[in-house]
Every structure is written in structure tokens, then in C-alpha cells.
Amino acid sequence: MIMEATLKKYFGYSFFRPYQKEIIEQILSGRDSLVVMATGSGKSLCYQIPSLISGKTAVVVSPLLALMQDQVMSLKQRGVKAEYIGSSQTNSAVYGNAESGQFDIVYMTPERACSLPSRFWSNLLNVGICLLAVDEAHCISEWGHDFRKEYKQLDKLRGILLDVPVIALTATATDKVRLDITNSLEMNDPFIAIGSFDRENLFYGVKCCGRGLPLVDELVGEVSKHVASSSSTIVYCTTIKDTEQIFMSLKEAGIKAAIYHGQMANKAREESHRSFIRDELLVMVATVAFGMGVDKSNIRCVIHYGCPKSVETYYQESGRCGRDGLASTCWLYYSRSDFAKADFYCREAKTESHKKAIMESLKAAEHYCSLVTCRRKFLLDYFGEKIAANNCGGCDNCTNSKTERDMSREAYLLLSSVQSSGGRWGINMPIDILRGSRSKKVREFQFDKLPLHGLGKDHPSNWWKALADQLIANGYLTETFKDIYRAVSVSKKGVQFLSTATPDRQQPLVLAVTSEMDEGEEQSGSGKAAGDLQNLSGPEWNGFSEAEEKLFRLLLDMRMNLARCSGTAPYAICSDQTIKKIARTRPSSKARLAIIDGVNQHFLTTYGDYILENIHLLSQGLNLSLDGEASIQATIIEKKNTVPNCQRKLTPAKFEAWKMWHENGLCIQEIANAPGRPAPIKEQTVINYLLEAAQEGLEINWTRFCVEIGLTRMVYEEVQDAISKVGSREKLKPIKDELPEHVSYVHIKACFTIKDIGMSTDIIPADLQSLKSCENRPEGLHLFEASIDMGANSSLDGNGSPLVCPHTVSSPKILAGTKQPRVNDVLIPAWKSQKIDVPEEGSQIVVEATRTKILEWLRNHDGVALSDIIKHFNGSKESVIDVLRCLESEFLIFKKNDLYRVL
Numbered sequence: 001m002i003m004e005a006t007l008k009k010y011f012g013y014s015f016f017r018p019y020q021k022e023i024i025e026q027i028l029s030g031r032d033s034l035v036v037m038a039t040g041s042g043k044s045l046c047y048q049i050p051s052l053i054s055g056k057t058a059v060v061v062s063p064l065l066a067l068m069q070d071q072v073m074s075l076k077q078r079g080v081k082a083e084y085i086g087s088s089q090t091n092s093a094v095y096g097n098a099e100s101g102q103f104d105i106v107y108m109t110p111e112r113a114c115s116l117p118s119r120f121w122s123n124l125l126n127v128g129i130c131l132l133a134v135d136e137a138h139c140i141s142e143w144g145h146d147f148r149k150e151y152k153q154l155d156k157l158r159g160i161l162l163d164v165p166v167i168a169l170t171a172t173a174t175d176k177v178r179l180d181i182t183n184s185l186e187m188n189d190p191f192i193a194i195g196s197f198d199r200e201n202l203f204y205g206v207k208c209c210g211r212g213l214p215l216v217d218e219l220v221g222e223v224s225k226h227v228a229s230s231s232s233t234i235v236y237c238t239t240i241k242d243t244e245q246i247f248m249s250l251k252e253a254g255i256k257a258a259i260y261h262g263q264m265a266n267k268a269r270e271e272s273h274r275s276f277i278r279d280e281l282l283v284m285v286a287t288v289a290f291g292m293g294v295d296k297s298n299i300r301c302v303i304h305y306g307c308p309k310s311v312e313t314y315y316q317e318s319g320r321c322g323r324d325g326l327a328s329t330c331w332l333y334y335s336r337s338d339f340a341k342a343d344f345y346c347r348e349a350k351t352e353s354h355k356k357a358i359m360e361s362l363k364a365a366e367h368y369c370s371l372v373t374c375r376r377k378f379l380l381d382y383f384g385e386k387i388a389a390n391n392c393g394g395c396d397n398c399t400n401s402k403t404e405r406d407m408s409r410e411a412y413l414l415l416s417s418v419q420s421s422g423g424r425w426g427i428n429m430p431i432d433i434l435r436g437s438r439s440k441k442v443r444e445f446q447f448d449k450l451p452l453h454g455l456g457k458d459h460p461s462n463w464w465k466a467l468a469d470q471l472i473a474n475g476y477l478t479e480t481f482k483d484i485y486r487a488v489s490v491s492k493k494g495v496q497f498l499s500t501a502t503p504d505r506q507q508p509l510v511l512a513v514t515s516e517m518d519e520g521e522e523q524s525g526s527g528k529a530a531g532d533l534q535n536l537s538g539p540e541w542n543g544f545s546e547a548e549e550k551l552f553r554l555l556l557d558m559r560m561n562l563a564r565c566s567g568t569a570p571y572a573i574c575s576d577q578t579i580k581k582i583a584r585t586r587p588s589s590k591a592r593l594a595i596i597d598g599v600n601q602h603f604l605t606t607y608g609d610y611i612l613e614n615i616h617l618l619s620q621g622l623n624l625s626l627d628g629e630a631s632i633q634a635t636i637i638e639k640k641n642t643v644p645n646c647q648r649k650l651t652p653a654k655f656e657a658w659k660m661w662h663e664n665g666l667c668i669q670e671i672a673n674a675p676g677r678p679a680p681i682k683e684q685t686v687i688n689y690l691l692e693a694a695q696e697g698l699e700i701n702w703t704r705f706c707v708e709i710g711l712t713r714m715v716y717e718e719v720q721d722a723i724s725k726v727g728s729r730e731k732l733k734p735i736k737d738e739l740p741e742h743v744s745y746v747h748i749k750a751c752f753t754i755k756d757i758g759m760s761t762d763i764i765p766a767d768l769q770s771l772k773s774c775e776n777r778p779e780g781l782h783l784f785e786a787s788i789d790m791g792a793n794s795s796l797d798g799n800g801s802p803l804v805c806p807h808t809v810s811s812p813k814i815l816a817g818t819k820q821p822r823v824n825d826v827l828i829p830a831w832k833s834q835k836i837d838v839p840e841e842g843s844q845i846v847v848e849a850t851r852t853k854i855l856e857w858l859r860n861h862d863g864v865a866l867s868d869i870i871k872h873f874n875g876s877k878e879s880v881i882d883v884l885r886c887l888e889s890e891f892l893i894f895k896k897n898d899l900y901r902v903l
């Protein structure tokens with residue numbers, strides 16, 4: 001319980017993401033842990049929360065000072081006592097305070113950690129260390145892509161910090177690297193958590209500058225689009241020269257950008273970093289020296305200018321956008337000449353095997369560039385994660401309509417040319433032969449005498465290279481490396497193809513016409529991708545009205561001002577995601593502001609009043625009502641298909657069930673027992689019908705549906721966790737086995753549907769008690785009596801889950817002297833409220849519901865339902881709820897599983 005309370009208090013979140021809770025539990029129990037989870041998946045919380053719970057210091061080893069400073073800045077904005085020890089630390093008291101355990105979290109580099117005197121450690125041990133975290137732990141391994149020898153020496157600390165659990169964290173680690181980490185840190189039976197690498201909110205796209213496309217112009221256009229919408233972009237270049245060139249091109253186009261590379265002075269680099277993370281400059285043009293662990297959560301786009309050196313680095317660098325979970329884009333711009341940079345990348349290699357590893361990495365990155373299939377699938381596959389679907393809907397290859405055609409003749413020519421030239425050259429030689437080159441080499445080997453010579457003149461060289469990529473990807477050609485040189489030969493599959501072919505007849509071979517091949521076709525344009533991004537962002541933001549969009553922008557400006565006044569970065573105050581939620585719900589009180597995801601105690605107490613005042617004024621100016629979630633919910637629903645023309649795929653029984661629920665407003669239970677049926681059907685069957693209707697695109701008021709089946713956001717998160725653990729959705733049973741009893745198959749199926757049709761989880765009530773039931777009724781239906789449910793209109797589905805029929809409840813007994821509950825009052829779901837026994841008039845002494853009294857009473861009771869609180873305070877429901885809301889917003893109490901507790 002304390003874990004959730006701590007999460008909300010300091011970070012403002014109501015739910016843990018997959019694995020976070022288990023990892024924290026393991027660390028708190030003293031067990032070493034290795035965490036391999038995607039960039040932005042929330043690894044940091046795993047070492048931050050244990051310290052806040054245990055009251056002991058967490059020591060975090062992190063590779064870069066800039067990264068530590070960012071982390072410390074963000075943590076301070078959350079009310080966490082954090083500091084770093086390092087050369088740029090200007091506060092001389094930090095060292096002493098750290099040693100005496102004054103901080104929750106202390107950051108330091110590996111060099112610093114290994115050079116601190118043993119007295120520091122023994123003093124800190126005396127006051128208490130809860131963990132030693134090694135962030136970016138792949139730096140330990142020579143097999144990792146950022147090897148740092150200082151990381152190798154961290155094992156020294158194990159001898160000093162006896163019994164202190166070590167947690168190593170990284171976003172990318174192959175099996176070899178994982179083993180290196182656990183061995184090097186002398187981990188003892190570590191708990192290993194490996195999360196999914198899928199970043200669902202990221203769109204992946206590649207652009208190639210075949211046909212002399214003005215790539216830089218294209219890039220400038222893309223960046224200016226993001227600047228226009230006030231969002232941040234990183235452009236990664238492979239060389240300092242490119243970095244300067246792109247920086248200048250942006251400047252010429254009037255785009256202000258920061259620049260960052262290794263030849264700049266430290267101070268200038270720091271200034272660039274600072275102005276980018278504080279949103280003073282929205283674009284950063286940098287070499288890959290920039291960004292390890294950059295914490296800025298609102299980067300909307302990462303562009304790579306030039307093919308990266310490996311898939312690992314690409315995944316990590318591109319993953320720096322969209323850390324707040326909002327839709328973001330990763331573009332890779334490359335030209336074929338990038339593929340000839342092997343010697344540039346190999347210059348650091350000291351051994352043959354290292355050179356080989358670099359070449360293999362480069363080959364994989366090139367493969368990513370020339371893919372014609374799903375890019376997400378490729379990336380996940382690369383990290384050993386299998387997905388069944390071939391179309392992710394979130395990459396250029398899956399969203400652009402692909403042209404395919406039979407290329408058997410061209411394939412025949414290329415394969416023959418490779419074979420005739422002996423299969424020992426790179427792809428350029430066979431292509432030169434086909435294109436009729438009379439170069440010295442061609443003549444020297446008499447390839448100009450081959451019958452194929454000149455037969456491929458019709459296509460430019462890059463056309464043939466694009467075909468070669470596909471033949472390699474499809475296994476007709478094999479590419480091997482010798483030193484930094486590559487050789488292409490015909491594979492077994494290719495030989496088979498050739499053996500059945502003649503110059504005039506070949507077996508059909510249908511391949512994609514890539515942008516490099518199709519000269520008449522437009523390149524996959526950024527305009528298209530922008531549309532695709534909308535799909536990724538989910539319906540919640542598409543439901544923004546113009547006025548709400550304006551409010552969102554104004555609130556971003558307000559956050560910028562707050563950040564400037566507080567000397568911090570805007571994202572450290574709260575994420576864009578949280579601002580969007582505020583713009584959407586427009587809370588009128590602190591209590592309502594507090595329940596928004598991302599709003600923590602520090603934020604509420606420091607900025608709460610100011611923000612509420614602004615929301616009030618700005619909403620008034622824009623003619624927006626406060627507490628507007630319901631109206632937005634309606635907008636979202638309106639946006640969905642309201643015309644039930646999807647009847648076509650539903651059987652009459654299913655469509656009828658949907659109509660009864662949606663149009664006639666009957667609840668699930670009523671539909672199951674509808675008069676006129678020869679025999680009642682199971683409620684579970686009705687639910688399945690409704691879910692199928694939703695999948696067919698019919699409108700469903702999800703909030704109402706969730707209330708009826710008892711699905712809360714917590715249950716949804718639990719189901720997502722279970723899916724991650726099981727690793728597949730194919731079978732329900734293993735997922736159900738991972739879940740607590742109260743989560744039924746019905747819940748699991750509903751979660752699947754919500755996710756599959758791309759609904760935002762915001763439509764799922766955070767808790768059922770605080771729902772305003774009438775807002776969830778279909779338009780024009782007012783069957784619900786304004787009443788507290790005292791009746792027994794609850795029933796169980798096939799799995800023992802409560803089903804609630806909110807509007808078929810009996811009238812409550814209302815105490816004289818208390819106010820009649822209004823339409824918008826809190827609904828107590830039937831199954832929760834059955835045991836409420838509202839006292840008869842005058843039968844009890846009235847206990848006044850004041851802050852102090854409620855707080856004191858809760859202190860003496862561990863976990864109390866709202867109904868029992870109301871009962872104790874003599875049913876004076878309205879004031880009880882008001883007081884509870886206040887106490888909740890002040891983080892004095894919290895609610896979990898519908899029970900109130902003191903924090």
C-alpha cells in the first residue's frame with residue numbers, strides 16, 4: 001500500500017508500470033536486481049522509490065554529470081531530497097550532508113564512487129544505504145556499445161557496501177552483456193527483469209536520398225514542422241562536419257537550434273544542453289555525444305542524419321523521444337554513401353574480432369535502412385522479442401501503401417551477374433557489369449565479355465542496389481565480410497532460383513518497389529507520417545476542440561513561466577501529458593487537480609493555487625466549462641462511428657444486444673434476462689456481444705461499460721502487467737493465472753478490446769465510487785434515480801465478478817436533516833454498498849464530519865470503505881465526500897481498492 005502512496009505523493013502517478021513494483025519489492029527485500037527495460041519505460045523509479053520508502057539513502061552511479069544534474073533537478077521538483085557529488089558541484093555542504101544521510105538520493109560518476117574515501121562509505125553505512133544503483137549498466141561490458149573502463153571497477157564497492165543490494169539498469173543488453181553485468185558486479189542470485197522493447201508511441205520511418213533528393217531541404221522542412229507546433233526535436237549527425245552543416249542549414253531557414261559536439265568547449269556544450277532541456281531552444285543538432293540518459297520527456301522527434309553505426313545505438317538514440325508516452329516520430333535519413341563508412345567506424349577497433357563486431361553491427365543498421373517490411377518487428381526481433389503481427393501500423397512500411405511487382409527478370413540478371421563474376425566482389429561489381437561499365441577492373445577480369453554485360457542499363461546503380469538489398473533480405477544473396485570489405489554471393493535459395501530459370505523465363509518473384517526504385521512515385525512524405533502520428537497518439541488528443549487546443553498551448557506557456565521563475569526545466573515541473581490532462585479536465589479545485597495523473601504533492605502545494613487560478617481565467621476566456629471531462633468524453637464518443645452500419649459483421653443477436661444496451665439504455669443484467677427470450681442468456685455472453693460490437697466499430701460508452709463490469713484503471717494496469725509477464729495474449733488462462741482472484745476473464749477481454757481499438761485508458765474510471773453515474777448514461781436517458789444505491793441489484797458474472805446495474809436501484813432511506821443526494825452525487829456501486837445500514841432518523845448521535853474527526857477516525861481504522869465512513873458520520877454523505885476529497889488532495893489520506901487509509 002505504501003508503495004502506491006509514495007508513487008502518487010512524489011511522482012503523481014496512480015499506477016506502477018510493468019515490473020516496477022516487483023523490482024522495488026526485490027530491492028527492499030535486499031536482493032540484487034538486473035533491470036533491462038526500454039528507454040523511457042520508467043527504470044529510474046525502481047531505484048528512487050526504495051529510498052523514499054525505507055528512509056535510507058540510495059547511491060546512484062551514473063555515467064555523465066549533465067545527466068545527474070538533470071535527474072537531480074527533476075527530483076527536487078518532486079519534493080525528493082536529491083544531490084550529486086561531482087566536480088561541478090558548487091555547494092560545498094553537499095559532501096558532508098550526503099555522508100550524514102541527509103539525502104534520499106545521491107548521484108555520482110563511477111570514477112567518483114571508486115575514489116571516495118572509505119570513511120565516507122562507513123559514515124553513510126552507519127546512517128543507512130538502501131541500495132547501490134548502477135545506471136546505464138551496459139557501459140560495464142566490452143560487448144556493450146558504450147564501454148567505460150571505470151564501470152569495470154565498481155566491484156570494489158561490493159567489498160565496502162556489504163549487504164547493500166545492487167541494482168543495475170540498462171535499456172539495451174544482449175545476453176552476453178547481461179552476463180557481463182551480473183558477473184562484473186558480483187551479483188548474487190539476482191532478480192532479472194527484462195521488459196518489452198516495444199515503444200508503442202513511436203513512429204519509425206526512413207528516408208533515402210536516392211535520385212538526388214535534396215535531403216537537407218527535406219530535413220529542414222520536417223524540423224520546421226515540429227518547431228511550428230512548439231515541440232522539441234533532436235537531429236543526430238554521424239560527423240561533426242555534418243552537425244555543423246545541418247546547424248547552418250537550419251539557421252539559414254530561420255530555425256534557432258542548439259549545437260552539441262565533441263570539439264566544442266565544455267561551457268558551450270553545457271549551455272547548449274541547458275537551453276535545449278529548458279525549452280529555450282526547441283532543436284538540438286548534435287553528434288551522438290549528446291543525450292545519453294537525457295531525461296527531457298517532451299521530445300517529439302528524433303532525426304538521424306546518416307545511417308547509425310548499429311541497431312542498438314539507433315534504438316537508444318531514437319528512443320529519446322516520446323518518453324512521456326505521447327506520440328512521437330523517429331526518422332532516419334540516409335544516403336547510399338553512408339554504407340561505405342565502414343573504415344570510419346572501424347578506426348577505433350583494436351582487434352580483428354572487434355572490427356568484425358563493428359561490421360556486423362553496421363550491416364544490421366544498413367539492413368534496417370533498406371527494410372521493406374515492418375520496422376518495429378525488425379527492431380524487436382533484433383532484441384530477441386517476437387511479435388506475431390507483421391503490420392504494426394506505426395512505421396512507414398506499414399502505413400504507406402506499398403507497390404509490388406514481379407521482378408523476376410531483374411533478379412535473374414543480378415543473381416547471374418553475381419554468380420558469373422565469381423561471388424567474391426561487393427555488390428558494385430556485378431551492378432557495374434549489368435550497367436555495361438568498361439572500367440579498368442571490369443576489363444581486367446574480362447567481365448565486359450560476359451553475355452550479361454550491359455543488359456541492366458535501364459536502371460541506375462541505386463536501383464540495382466535497392467534490388468540487391470531485397471534479395472539479401474529474402475535470402476537469395478548472401479553478404480559476408482572480410483576485414484572491412486564485403487562480398488556478395490548467390491545463396492542456396494538463389495542457386496535454386498537460377499537453376500529453374502532461363503534468360504526468357506523465370507519463376508515469378510514479387511518484390512516491393514521501394515522509393516529508390518520507383519522514380520515516378522513520391523518519396524514517403526512527412527505529411528503522411530504526420531497523419532500516422534495521429535493514430536499513435538490515440539483518440540484522447542484527437543478529441544481536443546479548438547478551444548481546448550488553445551488552452552493546452554496557453555498552459556504550456558504558463559508552465560514555461562513557472563519553470564523560468566523556479567530555475568528549472570518545464571518538463572521537470574510536470575509532463576506535457578499532465579498538461580494535456582489538465583487542459584482536458586480543467587479542474588476547479590485542488591482535490592480535482594490532485595487526482596490527475598502526474599500531479600504530485602510538491603506540484604500541488606507549490607503551484608496548485610496558481611494553476612487553478614489560471615485554469616479558471618483561461619477557461620473563462622475560451623468559453624470552456626470547468627471540470628469538463630464529461631463533455632470531452634462526449635466528444636470522443638461522437639468522433640467514433642455513431643451510425644451502426646457495422647451490423648453487417650454482427651449476428652442479429654449481437655446487434656440486438658448492443659442496441660438494447662446502447663440505444664435503450666438497458667444494463668447487461670437486464671439484457672441477459674430480457675423478456676421475450678426463450679431462456680435467459682449469461683451476462684458474460686452479453687458482455688462478449690458488446691465487446692464484439694465495439695470491435696466492429698459500434699459506439700460504446702466505455703465509462704458506463706466499465707462501471708457495469710467493475711473494471712477500474714487499476715484492474716486494467718494489472719491485466720497489462722500480467723500480459724507483459726506472460727509475454728503473449730494468445731491464451732487467456734496463463735494471463736488469468738497471473739492475476740488476483742477479483743480480476744475475471746471478462747475484465748481481461750474488455751482490456752484487450754480497449755487496447756485493440758485504441759481507446760485511451762482515461763475512459764476507464766480510476767475508481768468506481770467517484771463516478772458521476774448520470775454523466776455516463778446515454779444521451780436522453782435518465783432512468784437512474786438520483787439516489788444512493790442500497791439495493792441488491794448486483795449480480796455475478798460467470799467468473800464471480802460483480803456486475804452493476806446503476807440505474808435499477810431502489811430508493812435509499814435518507815436521513816432527515818441531511819440533504820437529498822443530487823443527480824451528480826457519488827454513486828456507490830451496488831455490490832459495495834449492500835452492507836450499508838443507514839441509521840433511522842434520530843436513532844444515533846450525529847457525528848460531525850470535520851477534517852480532524854475523519855482523519856482521526858481513519859487513523860484508528862486500517863482501510864475503510866466510503867460507505868462505512870458515511871455510516872459512521874451518520875450518513876451526511878455530501879460533507880463527508882467533500883472532506884475526504886480535501887484530505888486526499890492534501891495527501892493526508894489515500895484510496896486503494898476503494899478503501900481509505902491515512903498516508
Ligand SMILES: Nc1ncnc2c1ncn2[C@@H]1O[C@H](COP(=O)(O)OP(=O)(O)OP(=O)(O)O)[C@@H](O)[C@H]1O
Pocket residue numbers: 013014015016017020037038039040041042043044045170171293294295297323324575
Ligand atoms: N508508473 C509510472 N506512471 C507514469 N509515468 C511514469 C511511471 N514511471 C515512470 N514514468 C515516467 O516515464 C518517463 C520515463 O521514465 P524514466 O526516466 O525512469 O525512464 P528510463 O527507463 O530510466 O529511461 P532511460 O533508459 O532513457 O533512462 C518519466 O517521465 C517518468 O516520470
